[in-house]
Amino acid sequence: MGFKCGIVGLPNVGKSTIFNALTAAGAASANYPFCTIDPNVGRVDVPDPRLQTLDKYVKSQKIVPASMEFVDIAGLVRGAASGEGLGNQFLGHIRQTDAIAHVVRCFDSGDITHVEGSVDPIRDIEIIETELVLADLQTVENAQTRYEKLKKTNKKEIPLILEMLDALNAHLQQSVPARSFDVEPFVGDEVLVADAYRDLHLITGKKVLYVCNVDEDMADGSVDNEHTKRVKERAASEGAAATLICGKIEEELSQLEPEDKQEMIQDLGMSEAGLNRLIRSGYELLGLQTYFTAGEKEIRAWTIRKGDKAPVAAGKIHSDFERGFICAEVYAIPDLESVGQRSKLKENGLIRQEGRDYVVVDGDVIEFRFNV
Ligand SMILES: Nc1ncnc2c1ncn2[C@@H]1O[C@H](COP(=O)(O)OP(=O)(O)OP(=O)(O)O)[C@@H](O)[C@H]1O
Numbered sequence: 001m002g003f004k005c006g007i008v009g010l011p012n013v014g015k016s017t018i019f020n021a022l023t024a025a026g027a028a029s030a031n032y033p034f035c036t037i038d039p040n041v042g043r044v045d046v047p048d049p050r051l052q053t054l055d056k057y058v059k060s061q062k063i064v065p066a067s068m069e070f071v072d073i074a075g076l077v078r079g080a081a082s083g084e085g086l087g088n089q090f091l092g093h094i095r096q097t098d099a100i101a102h103v104v105r106c107f108d109s110g111d112i113t114h115v116e117g118s119v120d121p122i123r124d125i126e127i128i129e130t131e132l133v134l135a136d137l138q139t140v141e142n143a144q145t146r147y148e149k150l151k152k153t154n155k156k157e158i159p160l161i162l163e164m165l166d167a168l169n170a171h172l173q174q175s176v177p178a179r180s181f182d183v184e185p186f187v188g189d190e191v192l193v194a195d196a197y198r199d200l201h202l203i204t205g206k207k208v209l210y211v212c213n214v215d216e217d218m219a220d221g222s223v224d225n226e227h228t229k230r231v232k233e234r235a236a237s238e239g240a241a242a243t244l245i246c247g248k249i250e251e252e253l254s255q256l257e258p259e260d261k262q263e264m265i266q267d268l269g270m271s272e273a274g275l276n277r278l279i280r281s282g283y284e285l286l287g288l289q290t291y292f293t294a295g296e297k298e299i300r301a302w303t304i305r306k307g308d309k310a311p312v313a314a315g316k317i318h319s320d321f322e323r324g325f326i327c328a329e330v331y332a333i334p335d336l337e338s339v340g341q342r343s344k345l346k347e348n349g350l351i352r353q354e355g356r357d358y359v360v361v362d363g364d365v366i367e368f369r370f371n372v
């Protein structure tokens with residue numbers, strides 16, 4: 001499991017275009033059962049050239065990349081919380097995601113209607129953020145009503161939870177996102193307060209990746225214009241990330257066969273498909289990293305958090321691996337490349353034995369030893 005990302009933005013800014021590009025690219029390169037989980041949920045491979053490098057040395061029957069899910073919902077408009085446009089009820093589909101990809105129109109192309117009449121990314125971001133804060137406020141108010149009813153139960157955590165919800169409500173009332181709310185002082189040593197906060201799944205509490213949807217001539221993402229500069233400044237000021245992508249080009253690229261795709265990428269002066277950049281930014285933003293398992297049956301990429309220790313990494317494969325963890329045998333891909341054969345790693349002392357306190361490094365190839 002990689003991570004799950006909800007796509008938000010004004011109508012007609014290119015959300016579905018980018019979603020289609022992402023999911024078409026994923027479907028072309030992988031054969032998943034139940035690939036389409038829901039019409040608006042798509043699974044995407046995380047592109048990683050290290051898988052192909054590993055395959056050169058460890059001939060295996062299949063390659064299983066890490067994957068992530070994107071959820072595409074209808075655009076939000078100013079006033080959505082009070083029912084404008086399609087309203088905001090579909091935000092429910094993105095409450096359970098790990099992060100938000102906020103698509104912002106940065107392309108000028110005159111024939112695509114902008115609901116606000118002009119291209120102004122910061123104004124657009126503020127409209128969406130206000131709507132997301134209002135949606136979270138509704139969530140908090142519902143929770144307050146629920147916990148008020150529970151007061152009668154005399155459970156000692158209920159007043160503490162209500163105190164936290166009051167403060168959170170006041171915070172959101174100022175039109176500021178939940179991510180700047182400090183819940184710690186309310187938690188103290190009462191984990192149930194932390195649980196209650198987490199169970200709200202506030203949208204503005206999630207990390208944000210701004211996706212600047214730019215014109216075709218900026219498709220390689222290396223040059224900013226006035227619009228993208230402003231979005232990047234805003235992202236930096238709030239600890240978010242920003243990436244440039246031309247949805248239209250990515251959609252076209254995603255429909256091509258690999259060779260034609262490579263040719264078009266070169267013709268456009270791009271170094272790689274913009275989608276790869278987008279996926280990597282998401283990984284970076286969420287502090288995720290990859291480790292590999294590589295055997296004759298399969299080579300597989302696993303997603304873990306930076307800082308995760310070996311037993312946690314093992315638990316991604318199976319909870320038994322975590323419970324019965326004995327040790328991890330670890331090697332690095334560059335070492336494999338330098339000796340040229342997997343069997344030579346051992347002879348050269350390049351396979352390390354690591355214990356439960358080992359912090360996994362991005363790109364490690366691991367074999368776990370465990371008791372069942
Ligand atoms: N970078 C781009 N340059 C020019 N046109 C683009 C670009 N990206 C998307 N478009 C065009 O913008 C239009 C709207 O795109 P799309 O349907 O993806 O928007 P959306 O955000 O999903 O809208 P809605 O919220 O209404 O579902 C489409 O005609 C699409 O081809």
Ligand SMILES: [Mg+2]
Pocket residue numbers: 015016017073074075
């Ligand atoms: Mg759409």
